[in-house]
Amino acid sequence: MIEFAQIKVIAAKEFRDRIRNRWVIAVAVIFTLFALAIAYFGSAQQGEVGFHSIEVTITSLVSLVIYLIPLIALILGYDAIVGERERGSLDLLLSMPITRLELLLGKFAGLSAALTCATLAGFGSVGLLLASQLDPAAFYHYAGFMLSAILLGMVFLSLAVMVSVMSRDRARASGAAIAVWFLFVLVYDLTLLGVLVLSGGGFGEDLFPLLLLLNPADIFRILNIFSMDDIKVFYGLATVFPASLSNPWLLGSMMVAWIVMPLSIALWRFK
Amino acid sequence: MKNSVIEVSNVFKHYGEVRAVDGVTFTVCKGETLGLIGHNGAGKSTLFKMMLGLTPPSSGSIRIQGIPVQGSAFRALRRSIGYLPENVVFYDNLTGLETLQFFAALKGCERDKCLPLLEKVGLAQAANRRVDGYSKGMRQRLGFAQALLGKPRTLFLDEPTTGLDPEGIREFYQVLNDLNTRGVTVIITSHILSEIQERVQRLAVMKSGKLHALGTVQELREAVDLPLVIRLRIQCPPGTLQEALQGIAIKELVVDGSSALIRCQRACKMDVLRRLGALDDAIEDVVVREPSLEDVFLGYAA
Numbered sequence: 001m002i003e004f005a006q007i008k009v010i011a012a013k014e015f016r017d018r019i020r021n022r023w024v025i026a027v028a029v030i031f032t033l034f035a036l037a038i039a040y041f042g043s044a045q046q047g048e049v050g051f052h053s054i055e056v057t058i059t060s061l062v063s064l065v066i067y068l069i070p071l072i073a074l075i076l077g078y079d080a081i082v083g084e085r086e087r088g089s090l091d092l093l094l095s096m097p098i099t100r101l102e103l104l105l106g107k108f109a110g111l112s113a114a115l116t117c118a119t120l121a122g123f124g125s126v127g128l129l130l131a132s133q134l135d136p137a138a139f140y141h142y143a144g145f146m147l148s149a150i151l152l153g154m155v156f157l158s159l160a161v162m163v164s165v166m167s168r169d170r171a172r173a174s175g176a177a178i179a180v181w182f183l184f185v186l187v188y189d190l191t192l193l194g195v196l197v198l199s200g201g202g203f204g205e206d207l208f209p210l211l212l213l214l215n216p217a218d219i220f221r222i223l224n225i226f227s228m229d230d231i232k233v234f235y236g237l238a239t240v241f242p243a244s245l246s247n248p249w250l251l252g253s254m255m256v257a258w259i260v261m262p263l264s265i266a267l268w269r270f271k
Numbered sequence: 272m273k274n275s276v277i278e279v280s281n282v283f284k285h286y287g288e289v290r291a292v293d294g295v296t297f298t299v300c301k302g303e304t305l306g307l308i309g310h311n312g313a314g315k316s317t318l319f320k321m322m323l324g325l326t327p328p329s330s331g332s333i334r335i336q337g338i339p340v341q342g343s344a345f346r347a348l349r350r351s352i353g354y355l356p357e358n359v360v361f362y363d364n365l366t367g368l369e370t371l372q373f374f375a376a377l378k379g380c381e382r383d384k385c386l387p388l389l390e391k392v393g394l395a396q397a398a399n400r401r402v403d404g405y406s407k408g409m410r411q412r413l414g415f416a417q418a419l420l421g422k423p424r425t426l427f428l429d430e431p432t433t434g435l436d437p438e439g440i441r442e443f444y445q446v447l448n449d450l451n452t453r454g455v456t457v458i459i460t461s462h463i464l465s466e467i468q469e470r471v472q473r474l475a476v477m478k479s480g481k482l483h484a485l486g487t488v489q490e491l492r493e494a495v496d497l498p499l500v501i502r503l504r505i506q507c508p509p510g511t512l513q514e515a516l517q518g519i520a521i522k523e524l525v526v527d528g529s530s531a532l533i534r535c536q537r538a539c540k541m542d543v544l545r546r547l548g549a550l551d552d553a554i555e556d557v558v559v560r561e562p563s564l565e566d567v568f569l570g571y572a573a
Contacts, residue, residue: 091356
């Protein structure tokens with residue numbers, strides 16, 4: 001039987017720690033500055049600067065978020081458990097009337113709340129600056145972008161907690177976190193693309209879209225790009241990704257599965 | 272056993288080929304203080320962790336207040352258990368009061384009980400200071416306050432007086448004594464054996480994962496049968512003492528001017544004292560020293 005009060009105590013401490021040490025405000029400022037720079041200078045290659053359509057801005061922001069949020073989430077969560085173990089505070093914590101599941105969920109919830117606050121504050125403030133351009137459809141897209149960015153952060157936070165449980169010490173955990181980032185953000189897509197090109201497009205025509213769903217970063221990209229008709233025509237992905245798989249609810253469910261799965265593995269290992 | 276609060280029954284813990292705990296069995300009664308002593312690596316901390324349900328035994332069973340520590344019902348019982356780990360570590364970014372309030376929330380205790388607890392352990396003045404500014408002794412006091420949260424009925428204290436000054440140690444044992452009289456059961460480990468021997472009802476000696484001895488300090492002394500030492504101030508020639516003690520199986524007799532030292536087994540003690548008494552004015556003073564707990568412990572360790 002899960003006691004939510006215990007989860008709340010741990011989550012509140014984690015969240016308060018990140019507010020106190022100004023982590024939330026620092027990350028929010030980073031998000032704001034990067035987002036503003038991308039929104040303003042996003043079209044510099046075409047010889048012009050300034051704010052353009054919300055679709056173009058979101059497309060530029062997706063490219064930023066896909067690198068930045070996984071990295072920040074992994075840095076935030078990699079020492080959640082291994083840090084307690086290495087400091088020597090884990091035994092005392094577990095001697096309290098709290099289960100390992102509640103401890104994990106509390107850590108995850110508190111860190112997720114901190115990352116969500118930073119994401120909402122950082123990208124929300126840019127959204128306010130762009131408010132004059134936001135008609136209802138654009139507002140819907142921008143809100144969808146922020147929601148998917150929060151989900152992406154939670155996915156990588158979940159992976160970070162898993163890494164934290166499975167690592168023997170903090171040094172190994174940080175190395176594993178960086179490896180996770182490289183795998184999902186850089187190596188996975190490059191490998192798929194390489195295989196596709198080498199096989200002259202013949203390999204895995206049906207398999208390729210499904211393989212993309214195995215990478216949360218790709219799901220995030222597909223969720224945001226495919227929701228905008230004006231943009232998706234510019235992406236080669238659109239030619240290989242079937243419309244049947246680009247349902248936002250399906251993609252959102254995949255993201256949720258990506259949050260649940262690493263946490264479940266973490267719990268299994270933690271026990 | 273009637274009134275037994277802690278029941279450890281034939282407990283083993285293996286890590287691969289290593290037997291960290293090797294068939295340990297004992298019980299601790301309500302209101303009793305049991306001292307657990309042994310070398311580093313003797314298995315004390317592993318046993319502590321198993322008694323707290325932090326790590327499962329490879330075999331055997333442990334019950335606290337009749338409830339198996341590995342069962343789901345043990346969770347509720349944790350509210351009435353206090354634990355002070357060796358080298359307790361807290362969150363440096365929290366104040367002493369916030370630290371206590373955090374653990375109080377986890378234990379389901381009232382927040383307003385935290386400040387009186389800090390006063391009890393002598394930390395009221397530092398309640399609103401961050402823990403990273405605390406000395407080792409202050410952290411230990413905070414750890415003790417944390418263990419006392421929620422009126423515990425069973426206390427597990429691992430090296431609780433490490434880093435405390437003599438006054439702090441005295442205050443700590445005063446609080447512990449007060450808890451004992453109210454029926455709190457305590458298991459305590461310490462490397463400072465002279466400190467623990469006066470304050471525990473029974474001692475358990477662990478070596479290489481096994482429980483080598485269990486009993487009162489006096490029972491352990493008698494079981495090890497280490498020689499006791501009799502120091503004398505004398506006013507007689509050295510030969511007088513040798514002559515007087517002839518026929519008694521003493522271990523050693525050393526005479527140095529006006530002082531002498533006799534080492535003998537407990538069984539011979541009264542014979543020796545009777546013979547010395549017969550020497551009348553030749554003996555000016557007699558001091559009998561029992562083997563200390565250190566001696567007993569080293570005797571078991573050997």
